[in-house]
Amino acid sequence: MASQPTKNTTMYYPWHHFVLVPALFIIAGYSIRRYLDVAGDDSEDSRLWFTLMALSVASLGVLLMLRQHYALTLQDRIARLEVRQRYFEITGQSFRPLEDQLTLRQILSLRLAGDAELPNLVQTAIQEKLAPKDIQSRIQDLRFDHMRV
Numbered sequence: 001m002a003s004q005p006t007k008n009t010t011m012y013y014p015w016h017h018f019v020l021v022p023a024l025f026i027i028a029g030y031s032i033r034r035y036l037d038v039a040g041d042d043s044e045d046s047r048l049w050f051t052l053m054a055l056s057v058a059s060l061g062v063l064l065m066l067r068q069h070y071a072l073t074l075q076d077r078i079a080r081l082e083v084r085q086r087y088f089e090i091t092g093q094s095f096r097p098l099e100d101q102l103t104l105r106q107i108l109s110l111r112l113a114g115d116a117e118l119p120n121l122v123q124t125a126i127q128e129k130l131a132p133k134d135i136q137s138r139i140q141d142l143r144f145d146h147m148r149v
Contacts, residue, residue, distance in 0.1 A: 020063055028056040075148065076104060083111045091119050098122055105132040114141030 012018070035049035080099070087095035099107065106125055109132040113121050117140055125135050136142070 016063070016066065021060075024056055024060040024063060028053070028060050031056050076108070079108055079111055079148075080104070083107050086111070086115065086118060087122065090115050095122075098126060101126045103132075106130070106135060108132070109135040112136060112143050112145065113139045114143055117141060 031049055031053040035046070035053045038046040038049055040046075084095040084099070087093070087098075102110070102122075102125060110118065110122060110125065113135075121135065121138060124130065124138070130138070
């Protein structure tokens with residue numbers, strides 16, 4: 001038997017964590033410092049450092065917002081697992097064969113359905129190729145998710 005890892009290791013995305021974020025922090029800090037030295041001057045240097053400062057700070061903000069993208073991707077995976085589990089608990093059958101016939105947006109809409117109507121709504125969504133809005137309009141017992149970001 002191969003040895004199993006004994007602890008969960010932190011996952012890093014090297015390009016993001018070790019290259020882009022540190023480089024942008026350095027560039028933003030340096031350009032802010034240089035701009036503060038020439039602030040108030042009506043010179044080409046002042047405009048250049050202001051532009052570099054603004055671009056680096058904006059880029060850093062965009063890069064840090066990628067964390068939101070990672071969180072939403074994880075939230076989608078959890079929602080898919082939630083539908084799998086609920087479908088199995090209700091029907092005793094695996095949802096995976098049906099999942100391949102549905103889009104992620106359809107699955108996210110199906111998770112709003114109550115337990116009583118979920119199995120039939122899954123079959124209807126597959127057979128009629130319902131759009132996510134159409135799925136939501138057919139839900140009688142809507143379980144809206146106030147915690148989704």
